[in-house]
Amino acid sequence: MAEDKNTKKRTEVEIQAMLAKLRAKGKENQNEIRAAIVEDLKKFKEPPPSVLAPVKHLQKDFFIADIFDTAIKDDMASMEHPLFALKAGDMRVRVYERNGNSVTIKPGSDGCATIHDKDVWIYCTSQLIEAMNRGRDDVSRTVRFTAYNFLVTTNRPVDGDSYKRMGDALARLRGTSIETNIITDGxxxxxxxxxxxxxxxxxxxxxxxxxxxEVTLSDWLYRSIKAKQVLTLSPDYFRIRKPADRRMYELARKHCGAQRQWQCTIKTLYEKSGSTANLREFRRTVKTLVESDELPDYKVGMVDDMVTFIRR
Structure with missing residues (x-):
């Protein structure tokens, strides 16, 4: 407001100065005076153009995960390779090599991130894929979300312990490091x-x-998401209790794809699972899964050392 008053006062002074100058020159005709003033004041009406163009778009460097009832999506690379531990407190350095791909998983101070910790990874992936499918332009590898929505979506309690466990999971995900040559997005x-x-x-x-x-995903994972190298999981995935059962579901989903079934030896399944148990204990785990017949989407059978996953 003070600036407007000063501008008005300055303009009035300038007008009076011009009037005095014109009268001194003998231009007493009011029309002539008025026309001369208009011409002289034109330079005061328009401000000089700015050096900078106006901001057209607000900068957005994070994505707000606010889409409900999304399909559960997981990236194919982590479904194929055992990046996540099946046992809490796993402090091993694990090396996995297959078909020219290699991956080394090194634990942080709290151990390797577990397959239940992976729920954060899957939740973020699902939100980003759904946003892309809806044509949203604010997608980035930094995702903001409410803890409550995450807990509800991943079928967890919403008590104080669950919030604490979520914080522990985030710390393990950050602490676990991966060295790999696995291709993502070509x-x-x-x-x-x-x-x-x-x-x-x-x-x-x-x-x-x-x-x-707020979680910032690795560029390696984000490349997979942008290329949509993902698969849809069963809505019951987050209900699977045992880590080994979750891992076997991932492998069945990855290798069956659109096929009717996938078959492999118990040894291959054991290697792909990343299990810390010995082969005999792992065989018992598979037998228990066969007998329960509760794995979402797939029926599991085992004859001798051959395991078969059949799409329901």
């Missing part, structure tokens, strides 16, 4: 990275419980 490179690049709490309650978090 790009093969020998690279090392964390299962996630970073995470942070955006909002807390008065009691310190996390409300909203």
């Amino acid at each position: 790009q093969r490179e020998r690279a090392g990275f964390g299962l996630i690049d970073s995470w942070r709490v955006i909002e807390k309650t008065a009691g310190g419980r996390m409300v909203a978090v």
Whole structure:
């Protein structure tokens, strides 16, 4: 407001100065004076053009995960290779090589991220794929979401312990490092990275419980997501209790694809699973799964050392 008053006062002074100048020259005709003033004031009406063009788009460097009832999506590379531990506190350095692909998984101080920790990875992937399918333009590898929505979507309780376990899972995902040459989006490179690049709490309650978090995915995973190298999982995936059963579901989904069935030896299944048990214990685990007949989407059979997954 003060600036407007100063501008008005300055303009009035300038007008009076011009009037005095014109009268001194003998131009007493009011029309002539008025026309001369209009011409002289034109330079004051338009401000000079700015050096900078106006901002056309607000910068967005994160994606808000706010889509409900999304299809559950998992990336094919982590379904094929045992990146996640089946047992909490696993401190082994694991090396897996198959068909020219190699991956080395190194634990952080809290052990390797587990297949239940992978729920964060799957949740973010599902949200990003759904957003892409809807044509949203704010998708990025940094995802913001509420802890409550994550817990509900992944079929977890919403009590205090669950919020704490979620924080522990994020820490393990950040601490676990991967070295691999697995191709994503047609790009093969020998690279090392964390299962996630970073995470942070955006909002807390008065009691310190996390409300909203921000997770930045690794570029390796994000390339898979952008290329849509993903598969849809059963809506009951998050209901699978045992880590080994979850892993076998992943392998069945990856290798069956659109086929009716997938068959492999118990030894191959054991190697692909990343299990810490010995082969005899793993065989018992498969037999239990066969007898329960509760694996979503697939019926499991085992004859001698051959395991068959048949799409229901």
